[in-house]
Amino acid sequence: MARNGINKRELDKWARNVVKETNKSLERAQRRNPPRVSAQLDATAGAVPGGETTESSGYLARLLLWLDSSAKQNPSAYINVAPFVEELQLEEEDPTILALQLEQHGLVEILRAMGDTGTHVHLTDPGRVAVRQLKDLQKDRAARIRHTMDALLRWLFDTASDQTPVNPALFLATPGSYFAGTEISGTELHQALAYLTEHKLIEHIDTDPATVAITSRGVSCALSGGSVQDHINQPRPGTTYNNYMPNAKGVIMGEQQHFTQNNTDGVDPTLFAQLAGYIGQVSTTLGMSDADRVELERVAQDLHTEATSGNPEPGRLRQFATQLKDKLLEAGTTIAATMGVQMADQALAGLMQ
Template sequence: MARNGINKREIDKWARNLVKETNKSLERAQRRNPPRVSAQIEATSSAVPGEVTGYLARLLLWLDDREKQNPGGYIDITAFPEELRLEDEDPAILALQLDQHGLVQILRAMGPRTHVRLTDAGRVAVREQKDVQKDRAARLRHTMDALLRWLFDTANDQTPVNPALFLATPGSYFAGTEISGTDLHQALAYLAEHKLIEHIDTDPATVTITPQGVSCALTGGSVQDHVNQPRPGATYNTYLPNAKGVLIGEQQHFTQNNTDGVDPTLFVQLAGYVGQVSPILGLSDEDRVELERVAQELHDEATSGNPEPGRLRQFATQLKDQLLAGATTMAATQGIQMTEQALAGLVQ
């Protein structure tokens, strides 16, 4: 059963306890030998801008360590996927990926092309990674972004999932080093605090991505971009109505002066609500895009200096018609009720 409405201290305690469970249940051997995501699927933020992340970044550091033992010599990287138990990774492909970035030189004279040595650009990239590793804020931003993206890819239907499994993905590396339990704890707490994920009381504990989290992932931006973006008008937490039909959520204050006697508050709330719940209405991609477009137009009109009653009515009516297509869901039913209330206030 989900626990909603908890405060920041409770969120932090939950995340800390979840990470403790993770550390107990996920031994190092298990972390190195689960079903793996391809190293070509990289994390959202790069410790070496424009270059490599995930396992490839780890490979750069691995090569740097081996080069100290054999300066200037070629190194066979077949041992790298063996050490990390990346059974699905072809060392020749890993070598080619680094070669394409100009970070290694491949020995092409004989046998499989898995013998490489770092180029000058590769040595600079290693130094940059080691510098970035000291950036605590960058590490936390990466962890939040990679974790949310992984949740979207893994459970975008809002199925609860054990966040410990994230530690077995390329995104769990930052600048070639592993994400720590502290990093995971802080990322979980932050995402939960800002309603991008919701924790579920299961054993072991699980999390699910919320519609807000889905919206953040779909934009392609960072978690910080989503959290810090200005949100004029009403913003609702993504909770469905309770038994009395009351929406459980939080609102920002909305103030607007206009000379036409029109109170746009309900229309602003309606547009914000529809924008958040559109991914869970069961609409086709085409219909969902159209729904969000109309909601944006309603929001723009409602937050303008002097909203026109005719345009408010037009956009709200369009939203109601589109919501009727998803009326089998509680979210759509609530949206229809909000539309009717807004339209009723328009004629008073």
């Protein structure tokens, strides 16, 4: 039976329990069927050009890392791709096709000597750059969580779009459970489950073990072809943004029903005002010390004041939003902090347009 009206504390407890059960189920699944290792290309578009989303192309990022590791033992040699396919037990994958896909993107050079199978490759300079970009991308916490949410929702849609409950442990044995060549962690899965449930894209079902089901909103998001964040943040017809700010104790003081600005610099301060109001709502839930919380709220108040002034100054908006982002990153990886970081990124991106 689904539980409606779940509060954030219960949601967090539920998600953690799901992760625990997931880890147990995954260990059993791995013993029966070793998971296929991959990294979705759409999550590594900056490192691997092309943007294909087929399962075959999803292995290219992992293969690049494997080639880089092999090349360190013998930098000048051509490396056979076939052992990569054998090691991961990818019976349906053709190593020649994988090599051709990498060559198509200019990431490897294929040895075409007489009698060669076309599976021996050598990393090009762009290929080595792509490897470095992949390794950098692995450290991007926000990108990892966004990928987890997107991949988990797509998997639920493909697996049970009729809203049949599914054990989320099964997701961790799929290609989508890897990001830039690395496994999705239990913490990242926990955050994705909680976030998707909070925004009513999935619902948790009281079963043992716990299961989840995609909602009608989740189906709509999957069919849109965009990301979870795109779907959640898209403006709704007639939407009025309410901006909340706390007093010194973090208590919500009121709201602005209509937020408009008259400025001549082409700056839209709406996202910055929303960020400041969001901080006012969640500052007491971040687990920060009193001193850090007070400082966070002070910066949020400064941002709100600037954003709602007659002519907001882009430099000050950038300064305050960046300070808030840094403080949220220091606060940890809670859902509330992660959402704040994403809001800050979106607001700051608006200054670049």
